[in-house]
Amino acid sequence: MTGAGTWIAYVGPFRFPWGEPGSRRVFGLAQSMAAAGRDVVVVSGESGPKTPVTVSTAGAGLLRHVGAGERPSADASIVSKAVQMVVRLGERTVRWLDEQPTRPECVVVYGGGAQYMARVGRWCRRNGVALVADVVEWYAPHQMPGGALGPPHLSAKFALRHQYPRCQGIIAISSLLERHYRERGGRVLLVPPTLDVFEVKPGGHAVTTEAGPLNAVYFGTPGRKDLLTTIIRATDAVSRRTPVTLSVYGPTVEQVRDLLDGADLPSSVRVPGRVPQQDVEAIVRNADFSVLVRPSERFTHAGFPTKFVESLACGTPVIANLTSDMGRYLQDGRQGFVCVDHSSTELERVLRRAAMLPRSQHEEMRVAARATAESSFDYRRFAQPVAGFLDSLHGRRYAIDGTTGPAVARTRRSRGDDIT
Template sequence: MTGAATWIAYVGPFRFPWGEPGSRRVLGLAQSMAAAGRDVVVVSGESGPTTPVTVSAASGAGTLRHVGAGERPPAGASMVSKAVQLVVRLGERTVRWLDEQPTRPECVVVYGGGAQYMARVGRWCRRNGVALVADVVEWYAPHQMPGGALGPPHLSAKLALRHHYPRCQGIIAISSLLERHYRARGCRVLLVPPTLDVFEVKPGGRAVTTQAGPLDVVYFGTPGRKDLLTPIIRATDAVSRSTPVILSVYGPSAEQVRDLVGGAHLPSSVRVPGRVPQQDVEDIVRNADFSVLVRPSERFTHAGFPTKFVESLACGTPVIANLTSDIGRYLQDGRQGFVCADHSSAELERVLRRAAMLPRPQQEEMREAARATAESSFDYRRYAQPVAGFLDSLRGRR
C-alpha cells in the first residue's frame, strides 16, 4: 500500500473529494500538508479505490493520495446493517487498513466519525506510538442531529468533542471559538480556517449598476440546520416591489423552500433551480453580484466556519452576511461585501437595497477585494508552513 518512510494518514468516514462539504475541508488541509513536503494518504469511508491513487489537486514537495477503507455501508444495505456498521463497528476497517501498511505513519489526523471511531483509532495510535490529531470543525447542537439530544449521533459527537479530542496530541481547529476552547483544556492547537486552491478558481462575473438589470443574488447550500433562508426570501420579496432583484436558491428543492416559508407559492423574485453538481457551483457564484449567508448567533454557528463564504470570495463574488464564527475577520462592511447587523429580514432588506444602489466602480472594487482576501487568507499554500511546524511540534508527544 504505502511504504514511505514518513507519511500522514488523514482518516474518517467521509466521502472524498466532492461527496459532501466536509471533504472540501479534508482536501484543503491535505493539500497544505503535501505542500509542506508531507506524503499524505486520505483514507475515506468509501469502498474504493482499494489501493491509494494520486489526487491531481496537490502541489508541493509531498504527495497526496486517496484510498477508501469501506467504513460507509453500501447503498443497498438494510437499516439494521447500516446501524451496526455506523454505531457499533465504525473504525474497524480504518484500523485494519493502518495495520496492513508496511510502515507506520508519522501521525494520524481524524476528521469526523464520532466517539466510536475516535476510540478505535486512538487505541491503535497509542498501541503503535503514533501521534493522533483531531481536525475539529463543529460543535453540534442537538437539533442538528438525528434523534435530538438523546439520539446516538448527538451523544457520540458530544463524547468525541468533550472526551476523545482533548486526549489527542494535537487539535486543528477551524475557528477561534474551538481554538480557545481546546487551549483552555491544555491542548496543543493550530487554527486553520477552510482552505482551497484559490488560484485554480477563476474570478470574474459582472459588475452591477442600477441600470444593468436586476441585482443578482445567490444562495447555495442546505438551509434549516444552520443557514436561515426564510428571512432572505422575505427580504428579497420586499425589496423587489420597488427595486429589481432576483434571488437564486441552489441546493434545496422548490417544495422544500416553500415548506420553509410556509406558503403555496414563492415570490416571483425568487428562483429555485434546485440541486446542481458541485463542479457547477463555481460558475454560478462567479456570475452573481452577491452571495448571501445568514445564520443565528449560536454556539454551533460560531464554532464552525462556512466553506461557502470562502468559495464566494475566491470567485470574486462579494458576500452579504451577518457576523458569525470568524467571518468578521475577513468581511469588512463595504469592502468584501456588506455586513448585516443581525439575521432579521428587516436588516437584510436594508442591506439588499444598499447593494442594489452600488455604483459600478465600487462594485468592481468590492469584487477585487473579495478575491484578494481569498488569496491572502484562504489558499492552502498559506498554511503549509504553519501545518508543518505544528506537526513537527508533536514529535515525542505520543
Template sequence: MTGRGAWVAYVGPFRFPWGEPGSRRVFGLAQSIAATGTDVVVVSGESGPTTPAAVTGTSGSGTVWHVGAGERPAGGANVVSKAFQMVVGLGERTVRWLDEQPSRPSCVVVYGGGAQYMARVGRWCRRNGVAVVADVVEWYAPHQLPGGALGPPHLSAKLALHHYYPRCQGVIAISSLLEHHYRGRGRRVLRVPPTLDVLDVKTGGQAIRAEVSPLNVVYFGTPGRKDLLTPIIRAADAVARTTRLTLSVYGPSIEQVRGLLGDAQLPPSVRVPGRVPQQDVEEIVREADFSILVRPSERFTHAGFPTKFVESMACGTPVIANLTSDIGQYLKDGRQGLVCVDHSSDEIQRVLRRAAVLPRPQREEMRLAARVTAESFFDYRRFADPLAAFLGSLPGRR
C-alpha cells in the same frame, strides 16, 4: 506508495474528493501538508479506490493520495445493517487498513466519525506509537442531528468533543472559539479556516461586465441546520417589489423551500434550481453580484466556519452576511461585502436595498477586495509551513 518516506494518514468516514462540505475541508488541509514534501493518504469512508490513487490538482513535492476504507454503508443495505456499521462498527475498517500498511504514518489526522470512530483510531495510534490529531470543525446543537439531545449521533458527537478530542496530541481547529476551547484544555492547537486552491479559482464573471441588470444574489446550503433561509426569501421578495432583484437558491428542493414558507407559492423573484454538483458551484457563484449567508448567533454557528464564505471570496464575489464565527475578521462592511447587524428579515431588506443601488465601480472594488482577502487568508499554501511545524512538534510523532 506507503513504503517510502514519511507520510500522514488523514482519515474519516467522509466522502472524498467531492460529495459534502467536509470534502473540501479535507482536501485543502491535505494539500497544505503535501506542499512541504510529505505524502498524505486520505482514507475516506467510501468503498474505493481500494489501493491509493494520486489525486489531481495537487502541487508541491508531496502527493495527496486517496483510498476508500468502506466505512460508509452500501447503498442497498437495510436500516439495521446501516445503523450497525455507522454506530457499532465505525472505525474497524480504517484501523484494518492502517494495520495492513508496510510502514506506519508519522501521524494520523481524524476528521469526523464521532466517539466510536475516534476511540478505535485513537487506540490504534497509542498501540503503535503514532501521534493522533483531531480536525475539529463543529460544535453540534442537539436539533442539528437525528434524535435530538438523546439521539446516538448527538451523544457520540458530544462524547468526542468533550472526551476524545482533548486526549489527542494535537487539535486543528476551524475557528477561534474551538481554538480557545481546546487551548484551555491544555492541547496543542493550530487554527486553520477552510482553505482551497484560491489561485486556481477563476474570477470575473458576467456580473462585473453587466451595465444594467437585476441584482443577482445566490444562496447555497442546507436551510434549517445552520442557515436562515426564510428571512432571506422574505427580504428578497419585499425588495424585489420596488427593485430589480433575483435570489437563486441552490441546495434545497422547491418543496423544501415552500415548506419553509408554510407551503406558500414561491415569490416571482426567487428561483430554486435545487442541488447542483459541487464542481458547478464555482461558476454559479462567480456569475453572481453577491452571495448571501445569514445565521443565528449561537454557539454552533460561532464554532464552525462556512466553506461557502471562502468559496465566494475566492471567486471574487462579495458576501452579504451577519458576523458569526470568525467572519468579521475577513468581511468589513463596504469592503469585501456588506454586513447585516442581525439576522432579521428587516435588516436583510435594508442591506439588499443598499446592495441594489451600489455604483458599479464600488461593486468592482468589492470583488477585487474579496479575491485579495481569499488569496491572503484562505489559500492552502498559506498554511503549509504552519502545519508542517505543528505536526512536527507533536509528542509521539514517528
C-alpha cells in the same frame, strides 16, 4: 499500499474529494500538508478506490486517496446501516492502517464520532502514532437526529468534550474552538477553510441595476444553520420595489416550500435545485452577491462556513451577518456588506443598499473579495504553520480510554468554559 518515508493518514467516514462541505475542508488541509513536504493518504468513507490513487502532486509532498468502505451502501437495509454507522464504524479504517508496510507519522481524524475515534485512537496508541483531531463544529442538540438524547448527538458530544482534548494535537477551524482546546492544555493549530484559490477563476464583471436586476445567490444545504427562510422573505419584500432576484442552489423546490410552510415561491426566487459541487464555482462567479445569514449561536460561532470562502475566491462579494471569525475577513462596503443582525428587516435594508451600488464600487468589491481569499484562505499560506505543528507532535503523549495525560489534567482543572 504506502511506501517507506514520512506520511500522514487523514481518515474519516466522509466523501472525498467531492460530495459534502467536509470534502472541501479535508482537501484544503491535506494540500497544506503536502505543500509542507508530507505525503498524505486521505482514507475516506467510500468503498473505493481500493488502492491509493494520486489526487494532487502540487508542492513537495504527494496527495493520494483511498476508500475504506466505512459508509454503508445505498441499498443496505436500515438495520445494516445502523450497525455499520453506530457499532462497527472505524473497523475498516483500522484494518487498512494495519495492512500498510510502514506506520504513518500521524493520523488525522475528521468526523465519525466517539466510536470511530475510540477505534482509531486505540490503534494509534498501540502503534506509537500521533493522533490529531480536525475539529470543525460544536453541535447543538437540535442539529442532530434524535435531539439531545439521540445516539448521534451523544457520540459527537463525547468526542468533542472527552476524546479530542486527549489527542496529541488539534486543528481547529475557528478561534472559538482554538481557545476552547488551548485552555485545556492542548496543542492547537487554527486553520480556517482553505482551497486552491489560484485554481478558482474569479468573476470579471458586475451585473448591477445598471444592466438588470441584482442577482443574489444562496448555495448549500440550509439544515439548522442557514436562515434560508429569512433570505427568501427579505428578497421577496425588497423585489416589490427594487429589482433583485435570488437563485437558491442545493435544496429542492419541495424542500424550500416546506421551509415556507407550503407557500408558493415568490416570483423573485428561483430554485434550480442541487448541482454537482464542481459546478458551484461558475454559479457563484456569475452572481453579484452571495447571501449568508445565520443565527448568532454557539454552534455558528464554533464552525466556519466554507461557502463564505468559496464566494470570496470567486471574487463574489458576500452579504452576511458576522458569525465565527467572518469579521476578520468581511468589512462592510469592502468585501461585501455586513448585516448587524440576522433579522429579515436588516437583510432587506442591506439588499436595497446592494441593489443601488454603482458598478464601479461593485467592481472594487470583487477585487477586494478575491484579494482577501488569496491572502487568507489559499492552502499554501498554511504550509509552514502546518509543518511546524506536525513537527511539534513528536514525543507528545496521547491519552484516551481512561488514561490521564497533561491535557486531561488541565481539562479537569479548567474553569470558565465558554463553549460546553
